[in-house]
Amino acid sequence: MPAAGGLVGLLAGDPSVIGGYRLLGRLGAGGMGVVYLGRTDAGELAAVKVTLADRAERADFRARFRREVEAARRVVSPWAVPVLGADPDAPEPWLATAFVPGPSLGEAVVAHGPLPGRSLRVLGGAVARALAAVHAAGLVHRDVKPGNVLLAVDGPRLIDFGIARAADPAAETALTGTDLVVGTPGFLAPEQAEARTEDIGPASDVFAFGCLLAYAATGRPPFGTGAVDALMYRTVHDEPDLDGVPPGLLPLLRDCLAKDPAARPTAAELAGRLVVDTPGTASDWLPAPVVHTIAERSARMLALPDIEATTAGTAPPEPPSRSRRRFLLASGAAAVLAAGGAGTWLALRDDRPDAKGTPPPKARRWTIGVQADLSGPGKELGQAQERGVRLAVEAFNSRKDRPFTLDVKVSDDRGDQTRALAAARALTTDPDVLGIVGPSHDYTGYEALPAYDEALLPVLTVSAGLNLLVSPAQNQGRSILRACPIHAYGGMCLAYHAQAVHHPKRPGLLQERTDDTYSWQYMLGADFGFRQGGIRPHPRVIPGGAKGLERVLGEMVDAGIDAYVHAGLLPSAVRAAKALDALGFTGPRLAGQHVFGDGFLREAGRAAEGWTLGAPVIDPATRKEAAAFVAAHRTRYGTAPGWYAGEAYDITLFLAKHVEEAYRKSGKRPDRTTLPAVLRKAVLTGALSRRSFDESGNLGGSGTFMYAVENGRYRSLGYAPLGPPKQAGS
Structure with missing residues (x-):
């Protein structure tokens, strides 16, 4: 059951009453159902977990839900949240437990x-x-x-x-x-x-x-x-x-x-x-910053609105009295006030509904959010995307005919999965954010999915190719547009390119288990791509941390491989480049998206020469349509654009264009939850490329571009083939 931090408003289809609990907002949502914050007529707060009707129709589901209720009721401890009520036999089974206003x-x-x-x-x-x-x-x-x-x-x-x-x-x-x-x-x-x-x-x-x-x-x-x-x-x-x-x-x-x-x-x-x-x-027992968080969340309970009933036959509630509001504090904030003294009380006073001198509400902004790794291991990629977004917003705001002005709000997840959900919610819970560019990495994106799916605002990523980010079967990623191919498709493109250019007979595939979802998908895609061309690869797998890498590479070379595909991350790819160079292997060497970037050139040095890498990114220097963008980047930041900056620039202007169109049609600020469906039907025509999406939000077409390492730099080879040589152009 979630804590209090992620409370968002009820959606149009949400009920207002369940089992005697007046619902005040959503605490969380996922493929199984929704958790609401509820309140009884006496003012008692509860977390009310409601299961989706389609889940409840499954043969064994009610037995499992009933078991959950019985299990929770059997646990009697002051340190376990108690069950307040439940109905496993309702059309949408529900379970209510005591609400705790503190963070997890x-x-x-x-x-x-x-x-x-x-x-x-x-x-x-x-x-x-x-x-x-x-x-x-x-x-x-x-x-x-x-x-x-x-x-x-x-x-x-x-x-x-x-x-x-x-x-x-x-x-x-x-x-x-x-x-x-x-x-x-x-x-x-x-x-x-x-x-x-x-x-x-x-x-x-x-x-x-x-x-x-x-x-x-x-x-x-x-x-x-x-x-x-x-x-x-x-x-x-x-x-x-x-x-x-x-x-x-x-x-x-x-x-x-x-x-x-x-x-x-x-x-x-x-x-x-x-x-x-x-x-x-x-x-x-808690550090002061955590105490402050509990105080803030408890104080928010004072301002929770009553709402009109939407359940048939339910009378509207009476307006909350001052005594009821005091009751709401009793379970949490009152204890904080007793502990924190007058300073805490003064900090909370102005949030009371009857406080005087409350400042007027701020004007609504039109904001583009950015979720990226800006200070962690993937900061080069994240910072490049942030710069692309800012340049796009500056370009939009420079138009004299613009109907509104855009702002940028940035949330740095540091590439840390444990920070990803909070970083996403900093954007999704801000009503001024009309769409998010990001995430910049697969696994931070995956951890942020609950926030994205709760808010249903458009999330546009140019670099996160994890297949699970968009999964209709699991009812997740419902508002994500992925302007890059999934990793398995990237692996196939490496195999197609190798066959079209190098014609290998016995390619070696090495999968590293450190980042297994990416590596496994690249391995699977490359294997499939070679087999489509009638080629049987020589696959090997190494443990996380690339243990035994040099020994396994030696065995692969001894086995007669005539090409090498690396399905793994940058550190092991650098080691593989140096090991293959030491072994005198001069056949084609290929790697994918998580290796591509300036880091590979720096760290592998001379051993990177001759490698071919595929990634969903275009060199803007190769496209005359991107000349204005490149010049603006140099003027603003003093350097040529980093990889993925151009893709972020294009996708931001794509989002801004359709926000503007929605505004001009309706004459009012668009409902951000309506934008994903519009964007999925549209075609992105930008400075760097033309891209379209399927109804699930995945990229249509190839989207993988090939690069050869020559003289310590990447030389663009253009789009990857769409199939092995016998199917080229299909």
Whole structure:
């Protein structure tokens, strides 16, 4: 169940009343349903989880939902969020739990950094006690993670028993599969990662608890981030990264993170080892910035509107009285006020509905959002895209006939998956943002999907080729337009180019498992592309971190490969370039989008010569239509445009054009949720290229451009072929 931070308004099709709860807004939404913030006539707040009707029609769904309700009701602990009501038999089954106005542990750590020592002990002691209650009820939670722990003024709360199971696996055979991995990668026990159903039990929650406490202490998961497959591998085989954990907690965490379930302590034993005074108030156990976040969110509850009923036969509510508003504070903000004193109260006073001197509302802006990695490992690509957006907005604003003026709002996710959702919500919850250019990276985009799908405003990416970003089957990415091909298609294009230009007979394919979704898709696409031309490749796979890379490359050369395709990331591609150079291999060497860029030229040096790379980016210097853009970039930033700056420039003007058209047709600011459908039917004709989209938002056509490395620079080879030689031009 979500915390309070992402509250957005109700949509036109949302009900206003469910099971006696007046709905005030949406806390979250996904493929399974919606979570609303609800309020009873007495003023009690609740998180109301409602399942979509089409899900409820599935044969086994109601049994699973009923099990979730029963599991949550069986857990009795002051540190677990209680169930307030439920109806598994309703047309759209719903479950209401007590609402906690504080952030999740994940939100707090992303926003304010790791927790200090006392906070960690209070957190650990309370969550351990909650897990002990879960296990005493004969259950296994199975999804203990930062998003499922809420930080309240009087201590943390464990939430979400949606995938809890009976501790006896035999009791659940009718509802589970033996090969299904359930839970959150990075916070799974090894037995969960390997889907060893018979070994999953209370000890699995203890392992996840260790991951959670390590994350709270260091700000990072103990087995890193990245592709699911890589996380699973590290969880099973690698030792956890506990650098930065306070020394007093290290023995406990090492015990929790033992690979053998039998070697881990019980939750009750952990609670005994983490004995600490009760939290008291937020200022007693939480850092000041987190206390302030709780205060802000609690204060927002004062201003929540009543809404007209849309459920038949329901009388409209009476206006909220001052006493009811005071009641809303009692569960959260009042405790903060007691802890924070007059300074906190003064900070909240002017947000009261009856406060005097409240400034008038600001005029609405017309804003383009940018979500990108601007200060992390992919900052070159992210900064280039930001510059492209700013130049496009400046070009639009320079028009004398413009009907409005555009602004730019930037949200830096630092290339960090744990920051991605918050970075996205900083844009999607701003009503002035009419569309987002970004994300700049696959996995930050994937983590931001809940925010995109809740808001349904247009999200236009020029570099995120992960196939799961747009998935109609999973009801996600509903408003995304991808102006670049998916990675599997990029891999096919490498194979098509190799056949058209080099005619290999035995190409070698190397897949690196570090970033497995990208690498696996490139490998799959290249293999398919070669086989379409009647060529059987020689594939190999190396573990994450490119362990054994040089040895495997030597074996591939000895096996007689006459071309090499690298399905992996930049660091391993640099090593591969140098190793193949040392081996004297002079055949065609190809790599894809996540290797392309100036970093490969710098780091591989002389060994990069002769490589061919494919990416969804055009060199603006090769197109006369882009001359004005190149000149503007040099004038504004003093350099030639970086890779992807031109694509961001084109896509921003494409968005602005259709916002303007919608405004001129209606005479008013367009509803941003109507724009994705319009954009998907339109054709982008920009300074660099002409692109169209299918009804799902994916790029139509090729979109992959080929480059040869010559004399330390990239030379454009033009579009990649659309098929192997015998199908060229089809």
